[in-house]
Amino acid sequence: MDEKPRRRQARGERRISQLLQAAATVFCTVGYTASSTNAIAREAGVSPGTLYQFFPNKEAIAVELGSQLVQAMESAHGRVFTEENARLPLDEMIDAVCDPFIEFNTANPAFLALIKGPDAPGKVAEDHDELHAGLQQSIADLIGIRQPALTGLERHLIAEMSFAMFKAGVDLMVQSGKEADKAAYTRELKGMLYRYLAPYVGTGAVPVASP
Incomplete structure (x- = not known):
């Protein structure tokens, strides 16, 4: 590839990233429904015409950002x-599982802003639903490793309840946006999960079964 096409491609990628970051800010500030391509262009510091070189409409921006x-x-x-x-002790398992997703959601509030929008693009909702189902299945699998005696139905019910608690806690963190509140909500969320899960999966480390 020639140097000029490579430079044009790199500039295009930077512009797309700039527009997506601007869209994330606008979606979080006013919500997906009230946002517009003009507002996104203003936030990005470009003309609407520049935006339309990369995205035909607000929906296309939301789909790319959501993806x-x-x-x-x-x-x-x-x-x-x-x-x-x-197999970690329960408190350590909760830390290991929750911390990365807490950090992701609080660092990317546009994720919740998009999926909570009543008229968010269908592709965004479909991708979220698929992700949601995968996460819930993974939680059920963790529970099964810790307590194999539970039936599949029991594992999925416990996973569903645990995931609902987690989402409620993260939603409060994102709505607040304050670091002090994040720490308090994180502490309460983990305590709630610990108290809920302990009777089902125990609190200690789970050894690997002997062959």
Whole structure:
């Protein structure tokens, strides 16, 4: 590839990143429904015409932003839901599983702003639903490692309840946006999860069964 096309491609990628960051700010500030391409262009410091060179409308911007955020969260998925983490003492397991997702959601409030929008693009909702189902299944698998005697239905119910608690806690953190509140909500969220899960999966480390 010639040097000039490479430079044009790099400039285009930087401009797309700039527009997506601006869109994330606008979506968080006014919500997806009230946002507009003009507002996103203003936030990015470019003309609407420049924006339209890369995205035909607000929906296309939301779909691309949502796709990148889902991919970023999925990249944490494999690092978190491991058998090694499942066998940790319960408090350490909760830390290992919750901390990466708390950091991601509080660093990317646009993720919740998008999926909570009543008219968010269908592709964003579909990707989120698929991610949601995968996360919930992974939680159920962790629970199964810690307590194999639980039935599949019991594991999924406990996973569903645990995930609902987590989402409620993270929603409070994102709405607040304050670091002091984040620390307090994190402490309360982890305590709630610990008290809920302890009777089902125990509190100590789970040894690997002998062959």
